[in-house]
Amino acid sequence: MPPALTFAAARGEAIHRRTTGKSASKTGDVTKQATLSSQLRLNNDTALPHYLQLERQIGALIETGVIPLGTTLPPSRKLASDLGLSRTTIQKCYDTLRRNNLLSADGRRGFTVIAGDRVEPSLERLKGFTEEMREIGRTPSSRVIERAVVADRSVASVFGLPSTASFLKLVRVRFGDDTPMSREVAWYNLSAAPALETDDLKGSVYELLRKSGAALTHCEQTIEAAQPNAEECATFGFDEPRPCLLIKRRSFAADNQLIEYVEGLFRGDSYAYRLKLSI
Structure with missing residues (x-):
């Protein structure tokens, strides 16, 4: 808004x-x-x-x-x-x-x-945006901005694969109850999950990966402060840049094969992560 x-x-x-x-x-x-x-x-x-x-x-x-x-x-x-x-x-x-x-x-x-509709998902286990929204009682949806099969040397180096390897590049705006919550740029290893090239990707990619036998089991994730660019401001309805959360995630299958690398920018005025820590 x-x-x-x-x-x-x-x-x-x-x-x-x-x-x-x-x-x-x-x-x-x-x-x-x-x-x-x-x-x-x-x-x-x-x-x-x-x-x-x-x-x-x-x-x-x-x-x-x-x-x-x-x-x-x-x-x-x-x-x-x-x-x-x-x-x-x-x-x-x-x-x-x-x-x-x-x-x-x-x-x-x-x-x-910042209150009322603020989202505070927990980080106790690996889960995708769709599951996260459902857990807190919101209806998830996505708008696909870009979908392409690419060969990118820098992306291949992230996955530890040859520069000629093919990846699915997926850019989506993710919504919770029709509110734009994040803009994600993700790459998927098509050699491990070739079905993603033709699947309907408006819903949960994690669910599709489970069905295709490439279920994600663990990830490495960082969260840092970031400022949105002009395109991201337009996505969130900001008239000027506001603080956001940049989440970078590398997600692996059970055999430690890297399946997904994603960078998601989440709006800071409505998204906060909750952690449970114990001694």
Whole structure:
């Protein structure tokens, strides 16, 4: 969802999701333009400070989906002026919401909603995107951007194969409940899984590999911070680069043969990995 979404459109989007289970179109049916300030009510007949009243009300709007994931809140100066409050009061409210993991400080952009639809899959075992989304109750889907059989010397060196070896290059945008979650560039060893050349690859490639006798059993994976390029920003609906997670994975079959090498860029405003560690 584009971060410039108005709060009126945000409310319409949230209602549409709750009633249909789908994301509304960018144009939507909402015509009345509302502001965040029009949805807030301050009570002067209470000992509760204004910043906490605002924090509770904005927090409720976020958690109920009225203000959806990715929405950028008004600058503190603007909201303070609209409500007739000091800028310090608004800053304290935003800071409290940030400490409660509902907002993310986004530099000059201000504060962006990160809660509600945030995905926190666990990393206790090897699994693909499709399985990951299903485990957390989301509907996975993919859009194939590029699919080609290639011979690439640098890719062959990753797999430890001759430079003439053939690989399936697959570029996909992966969605969870119609929200673009990642853009993946993957290469597959066709000598180990030749059926991938003709299979329907809109679903789970891992499931296809299992059926073809080249099931993945273990992987080596790194996760690092990355900045999206212009094409990736367009994929995620960012109007300027935002922090993302770059996940690089080498996945192997039981005989230690490298089957897959994939680089996936995941949006940082809605994706966080959860680990369980023990002594």
